[in-house]
Amino acid sequence: MSEHAQAPGGERPGLEVLVVDDDRAVARVHAAYVDRIEGFRVRAVAHTCQEALALLRSEPVDLVLLDHYLPDGDGLDLVARIRRQGVETDVIMVTAARDVATVRAAMRLGALHYLVKPFTFADLRARMEAYARLLDAFALGDRAEQSEVDALFGTLGTAGAPTLPKGHSTATADRVTTVLRAAPEPLSAQAVAELAGVSRQTAQRYLKLLERTGRVRLSLRYGETGRPEHRYAWV
Helix, strand or coil, X not given: CCCCCCCCCCCCCCEEEEEECCCHHHHHHHHHHHHHCCCEEEEEEECCHHHHHHHHHHXXXXXXXXXXXXXXXXXXXXXXXHHHCCCCCXXXXXXXXXXXXXHHHHHHCCCCEEEECCCCHHHHHHHHHHHHXXXXXXXXXXXXXXXXXXXXXXXXXXXXXXXXXXXXXXXXXXXXXXXXXXXXXXXXXXXXXXXXXXXXXXXXXXXXXXXXXXXXXXXXXXXXXXXXXXXXXXX
16 A cells, blocks of 8 residues: 555545556546545556556556556556565456456455446445545554454455354455455355365355345356356345
8 A cells, every 4th residue: 555545643635546447438437436436536547557557656556446458468467567566556456357267366466356347436436435444444553453354354345244143254254255246257156265265165154144144146057967056146
């Protein structure tokens, strides 16, 4: 997170955003969305990886709204280069890429959210406001107890999460929920388990809980033979 994230001893200033998209019309729309959200402002717009890197070196920002498909590379390569160069900025992917491999790679590189095009202003605002809440939570102190760590990890993905029954972990529920909210399409229990870093049995327990509480929708995928595969999607 950049130096703009929190003013010492005072209220957080406006968060600065770099919008990166190869489609100039789409970039203008996304920039207009950002400028409508209280507490955020667009610092710059880029249409290529090289342009984005040059802007980040000269004009640090708090957050990058990043498309995956760019004319001189892809968004994941850009995130990796940003990390290698030590540029302190957060990333939310905004892309039409729906394959699980890309979603998983984005998570591994530290993308905070993954928003699939096309999306509405309300969709983007919800992610941006969750990001602002996360920064506010980080600003509360230098050290955190386990309960506070769990709350930080849940800030981006568990608004309205159910009360957990005995034997369930808040941290695990947060991880499963974050995976489902970021997924561009319904996922199997095995896919959720791999993305969340838990066993398939554990993933199934939490998926059933989320389904019972109405936060996850279960569908069946029928193959040519055998039993149908259960698929889960965030509601």
